[in-house]
Amino acid sequence: MSTVLRRSTLARHGLVFLGLAIVLLLLTSFVFDSYTNYNVTEVAIYAIAAAGLTVLTGINGQVSLGHGALMMIGAYTTSVLLTRYPDLPLILMLVASIATTGIAGAIVGLAGARLRGPYLAGATLALAVALPQVPSHFASVFGGNQGLTIVAPAPPAFLSNFSPEQWLAWITLLAALITFFVLANLVRSATGQRFRMVRDNEVAARLSGVDVARTQVLAFVVSAACAGLAGSLFAYWVTLTSPSGFTLNLSLSLLTAIVIGGLGSLSGAVLGSFILVYLPVWTGGFASSLNLSSNVANNVPLAIYGIVLIVAILVFPRGVAGGVASIARGVTRALRASRGTGPLPAAPEAPSQ
Amino acid sequence: MRPEITRSRTWAVAAVGGAAVLLSAACGSASSTANTASAPGVTATTVTIGSTQPLTGPAAPGYSEIAPASNAYFKYVNAHGGVNGRKIAYTYLDDQYNPTSTTTQTRKLVLQTQVFAMFQALGTPTHLSVVSYLNSEHVPDLFVASGCNCWNNTSQYPDTFGWQPNYTIEGKILGQYIVQNFATKKIGFFLQGPNDEFGTDGFMGVNDSLQGKGLSVDSTPAYYTPTAAGAMAVGAAIAGLQAQGVQVIVSFSVPLFTAIAEASAAGLNYHPQFVVSNVGSDPPTLSTILTGGSLGKALPAALIAGTISDTYLPLLTDAANPWVTLFKSIKAQYAPSLPWDGNVEYGMAEAYTFVQALRAAGQNPTRASIVAAVQSSHWTDGPGLTPYAYSSSDHNGFTGVQMVTVGADGTLTTLGGVEITDDTPTGAITAFTGTPSTPPANGIPSD
Numbered sequence: 001m002s003t004v005l006r007r008s009t010l011a012r013h014g015l016v017f018l019g020l021a022i023v024l025l026l027l028t029s030f031v032f033d034s035y036t037n038y039n040v041t042e043v044a045i046y047a048i049a050a051a052g053l054t055v056l057t058g059i060n061g062q063v064s065l066g067h068g069a070l071m072m073i074g075a076y077t078t079s080v081l082l083t084r085y086p087d088l089p090l091i092l093m094l095v096a097s098i099a100t101t102g103i104a105g106a107i108v109g110l111a112g113a114r115l116r117g118p119y120l121a122g123a124t125l126a127l128a129v130a131l132p133q134v135p136s137h138f139a140s141v142f143g144g145n146q147g148l149t150i151v152a153p154a155p156p157a158f159l160s161n162f163s164p165e166q167w168l169a170w171i172t173l174l175a176a177l178i179t180f181f182v183l184a185n186l187v188r189s190a191t192g193q194r195f196r197m198v199r200d201n202e203v204a205a206r207l208s209g210v211d212v213a214r215t216q217v218l219a220f221v222v223s224a225a226c227a228g229l230a231g232s233l234f235a236y237w238v239t240l241t242s243p244s245g246f247t248l249n250l251s252l253s254l255l256t257a258i259v260i261g262g263l264g265s266l267s268g269a270v271l272g273s274f275i276l277v278y279l280p281v282w283t284g285g286f287a288s289s290l291n292l293s294s295n296v297a298n299n300v301p302l303a304i305y306g307i308v309l310i311v312a313i314l315v316f317p318r319g320v321a322g323g324v325a326s327i328a329r330g331v332t333r334a335l336r337a338s339r340g341t342g343p344l345p346a347a348p349e350a351p352s353q
Numbered sequence: 354m355r356p357e358i359t360r361s362r363t364w365a366v367a368a369v370g371g372a373a374v375l376l377s378a379a380c381g382s383a384s385s386t387a388n389t390a391s392a393p394g395v396t397a398t399t400v401t402i403g404s405t406q407p408l409t410g411p412a413a414p415g416y417s418e419i420a421p422a423s424n425a426y427f428k429y430v431n432a433h434g435g436v437n438g439r440k441i442a443y444t445y446l447d448d449q450y451n452p453t454s455t456t457t458q459t460r461k462l463v464l465q466t467q468v469f470a471m472f473q474a475l476g477t478p479t480h481l482s483v484v485s486y487l488n489s490e491h492v493p494d495l496f497v498a499s500g501c502n503c504w505n506n507t508s509q510y511p512d513t514f515g516w517q518p519n520y521t522i523e524g525k526i527l528g529q530y531i532v533q534n535f536a537t538k539k540i541g542f543f544l545q546g547p548n549d550e551f552g553t554d555g556f557m558g559v560n561d562s563l564q565g566k567g568l569s570v571d572s573t574p575a576y577y578t579p580t581a582a583g584a585m586a587v588g589a590a591i592a593g594l595q596a597q598g599v600q601v602i603v604s605f606s607v608p609l610f611t612a613i614a615e616a617s618a619a620g621l622n623y624h625p626q627f628v629v630s631n632v633g634s635d636p637p638t639l640s641t642i643l644t645g646g647s648l649g650k651a652l653p654a655a656l657i658a659g660t661i662s663d664t665y666l667p668l669l670t671d672a673a674n675p676w677v678t679l680f681k682s683i684k685a686q687y688a689p690s691l692p693w694d695g696n697v698e699y700g701m702a703e704a705y706t707f708v709q710a711l712r713a714a715g716q717n718p719t720r721a722s723i724v725a726a727v728q729s730s731h732w733t734d735g736p737g738l739t740p741y742a743y744s745s746s747d748h749n750g751f752t753g754v755q756m757v758t759v760g761a762d763g764t765l766t767t768l769g770g771v772e773i774t775d776d777t778p779t780g781a782i783t784a785f786t787g788t789p790s791t792p793p794a795n796g797i798p799s800d
Contacts, residue, residue, distance in 0.1 A: 035464035042457075136547060136578070144548030145578060146478055147452065149485060165464065238456045240482040244580075245453035299409060 009188050017181045021174070028169045029162075037169040038237075039277055044169075044176040045233050046273035050257040051183050051266055052226025057255070058264030059187055060219035061199030062112060066124030068250030069131040070108075070224045072243075074101045074231025079148040079241035080141060090153050090236070094175065097232035098225045105224020109217035128251040132243035147242020150235060172233050179226055184266055186222065195219055260312050262319025271320045275312075279305055388438055391717035394469030400711065400718070401442045402472045403462035405479065410449035411579045414647070415608040415638035415696045416475060419498060420445035422700025423473060423707075425688035426680075430704075430797055436711045444468065450475075450579055450607075452482040459483040463492055470495055470723060473516075473703050477501040477551040478579075488512050493723050495710060496703050496750065500632065501550045502776055505748045512724055514743065516703055516750035518665050520551065520605060520630065521776035523754055524558020527628055527663060529782050530756050530768070531559070531601060532566045535626065541599030542574035543590065543614050545606055552576065555605035555630055561778045571597045577610050584613055591617040594625070601626045606633040612642040615656050627660045631754065634662035635695030636763045637669070658761045661768070663754035665738050666698055667789075670764045676702070676736045679796045702736035706750075709735065709798040734790035734798075738771045749776075753785050 006012075028037055049071055056062050074097035081093060108127065112120050135142035142148065153171065155162035186192050197205035198215045206212055235241045253276055261272025283304040316323030388397040395401075406420045407413045424443045431440040444466050448454040455476070462468045463486075470493035474480045477499040484503070487494045488510045496516035497504045500523060504515035531540060540563065544552030556574060563570060575590035577583050591614055594602060602618075602625045604611055611633040618625060640654035667674040680701040684691060691697050711718060713726035728745045735741055739753040753773030757765040771785040793799050 033464070035461065038460050038464060139548045145546065146481065146548050146550070149482065151485070165460075238453055238482075239486060240452055240456055242452055242478075242482070244451045244478075247451075247580075302409070 010185060013181055013184050017177050021177050024173045024177070025170070028166055028173065032166075032169070034163050034165040037163070037165040039281070041165070041169045041172045041233075041237050043270075043273050043277045044172040045230050045237060046254065046257060046276055047270045048176050048179050048233070049227050049230035050254050050261070050269035050273050051180060052223040052230070053254050054258050054264060054266060054269045055183060055187065055195070055226075056219050056223035058258060058268075059192065059199065060195040060216065062216060062219060063117070063121045063255075064112075064124045064220075064223070065121050065248075065251050065255065066108070066127035066131075067223075067227050067254045068246050068248065068252075069124075069127045070101050070105060070227035071231035071234060071250065072131055072241075072246035073104050074098070074228030075235040075241045075245070076135070076142060076148075076231075077101070077228070078232040078235045079143075079150050082150045082235075083143075083148050090171065094229060094232050097228045099228075101228025101231065102221050102225040105221045105227075106217060108224070109220025112220055113213040113216040125248075125251075128246075128248050132246050135243050143242070145243060147240050147244070149240050152236055152239050168233075168236060172237070175229060175233060179229065180266060180270075183222075183226070187266070191215075191218070256309060258319075260309065260316075260319055262316075262321025262323075265319070265321045268319050268321035275320070279308060283308070386716065389717050392469055392719045393467050395439070395718060398439055399442050400436070400439045401444065401466060401468050402470050402707070403459075403466055403468035404443070404445040404472050405448040405455050405458045405462075405474045405476075405483075406445045407450035407475060407479075408445075408447035410447075410451065411581060411584065411609055412450035412476065412607045414612075414642050415635060415694070416450075416498075418691050418694070418696040419475065419700040419703075420473065421688055422684065422691055422697040423704035424700075425691070426683055426701045426704035426708075428687045429683045430708055433795065433797060436708055437716050441708075441711070443472070445473075448476075448479055450479055452479045455479040456482050456486070459486065463487070463490060468492070469718070470720065472496060472707055473498045473700075475499065477503075477545075477554075478549050481550065484510055484513055491720055493720050495723070495727065496706060498699075498703070499551070500554070500630075502554050503550055505776075507746055507748055510748075512720075514727055514748045514750070516706060517631070517699075518751045518754050519749055519776055520554035521558035521561070522749075522752055522774055523630060523663060524555040524560075524605075525562050525774050525776075525780075526754050526756070526772050526782060527603065527630070527661075528559040528562025529772075530661065531603070531628060532562055532568065535601045536566070536568060538600035538626070539569045539571060539598050540601045540603065541571040541594045541597060541625075543594065543602050543604040543606060544574045544576055545579055545610070546574070546576040552605050555603075557778075558776070559603050562782075564778075571599050577606065577614075579607060579610065584610070587613045588617040588620070590614075591623070592621055595621055595623040599625060601628060604629045604633060606630070608633050608635060608638045609642060609647075612639050612657075613648060615639075615660070616643065616648055616652055619652075619656050627657075629660055629662045631663050631665065631695075634660060634759070636759050636765060637692055637694035638696060640763050641692070654763055655761060657759050657763070660759045661756065662759070662765075663756050664765065664767075665751045665754045666695075666702055666736060667738070668757070668765050668767065669693060669695060669698060675791045679792050680736075683796065705736050705792075705798065706741075712798055734792075736790075736792070738789060739773055739785050740787065740790075 053067050056064055077097040077100045078093045115123055136144050152164045155167035194210050194215050197210055198212050202212050257272030257276045258269055260275055262268025283301040390396045404420055408417045427441040427443050446458040448458045472495050475498035480497050480499055494513040496514055500517050500520040502519045502521050504513050542556055544556055546552035575594050577587050611629050639657050643652040643656055644654050667676050671677050680698055709732055710723055710727050713730045714723035727743050733740050737751040738755055739751050742749045742752045753771050755771045756768040758768055760766055772782050773785045774780050774782040
């Protein structure tokens, strides 16, 4: 058994994710109240999208400022389909959203493979700004600025004592676990290796026989498919799909999540999403406890949020995941030193991912 | 997870309840029963209500004062014993006038704060995103701060109530004034939209009155989106109306966008007659926006002189009006930092209606009893120029307005009397003949 686990990444990941699934199932079912489940769902949605962005930006080296727009494609796929055919099952909605967004990702990726650095950022930024304008021009399909309202999925009959928030938390966490399982295996596979080669040195990758453009498009498709899944779940979570949900702010927030969490690490995507959801909750509570005049108090949460982000980036330049790793290394070194094993050569810095 | 009531606690509750029954029987009075935690958000000493408000963002100028003003009125009531011995705790959260934020903030109020009822949730596009949810959870959704016709839908939204005259009623009366006074001019529209019920309901109402009167109407309205990007497109929209030769612009817009529209027109040396919905026309709010420099440079407040609008509350400057005296004195004591403007008057007046409803809901209110109370009380007294229309088949609040115009000094003058109508296309507009009500001496609704 242990040799199987040591040799097979798939089996090892499978076991870890199964354990996580059981823990989360128990937490959402018996520990969390409805509002916690509601927030946990949000964390999971952001984590799915951020994980996709991590693969694209952190591992393949392509910057996207347009992932909010890709989430929008997923959300609208679900909402438009549900408005027309309210009886279709949720799983079909998720698959359809992954498919449409994946196709959109392939198109953006084809353009993106020709662009580098700031030009790619600019092109994806244009997507994030332009796409939210589309619904108001095709109001009969997309519901215009008002958007489309859908109903949160009801728990099945055998779970009739479940609240809708609990049920959606189940679905979303399961979707997130599957996504992370797939991505964790992908980044350790030969394909993941090619993603990193393209990021680190395109010329060297090409000399090693890697088709750079194809790899970049594939990374974009994988990343977009995650955004599509997140978008679909987002539609169910908000119960409203309107341009107001997919502002440039969303795209920037996703990028913030992966940078603050730790660029290039999947666990960083989860940490970043957690910070993204809970930081405003904490800062909001703090602001209202200060008893400021309303003009100031209304803007304090945003200001604190900004300051915390700036400080976090300054203190943890490699994100929270990177920060935790270097603290752990420091502690290990200190322990070894105190045991008298003598000063060890400094541990190699983690690859700057 | 809700804590389970243990068996011993159940017995204790039963024992206390039994004792209370015996006690009240001994006293021979049914009204001396103790205050209980009769509903979510209700304890023996407090009632917690919630709201989503544009405290920041494009609709914040002006509107961000509404909830603090209501809260000032609640503080006044609380300082005078509260309602049936309970103090009102009002939690209002910022949704930035963004419907997606409204959904998350409303979930927070219902699931975490566990409010008894929603009160005064502001905005048409914003509140439309949660109205189904609130009704499916049977959370009373009282006095939405928006004039959308959609709140009066007793079959789909039995727990939702409007308060201000709906935009179609308002539009019909504005339209009638246009027919009577600007029959020879070309009429155009500047609306929040497209496909935003705020704009479309108002447009519908004005058109109901203009229909068949032979006026020249520019049938394609100019639209704005209530976002920062939308603000930049207003100039082009107004220039479009100018190019069409529009002489009267009917505007259903939030204050910031009314101000931008009027400033853009002036910048184009274009001087149409503006006819603006009540919600976007409060002169102190507009003049603060114009003179405060938030439009890039300080502009003269006199830009809005001559604008025509309407009101359903007493004029701010009517010092003899007992409602104005009452609200001004409460504001001075409990919210001295707020200006005295239409938003503050609105917040105070709507809070008064809520206290009426909470009193009528009984000593131990439930979510069902407050909805029933609003439907069946048929209050004839309230701060509005007309009575409330509330009944089991009608969830509209006030159903009439009085036309007003902005003077050079920024104060409003009435144009004619109060008129009432309904929101059907052919419903007649009639003069309101009732006498206006006055508040009780202590300023708190009594039974």
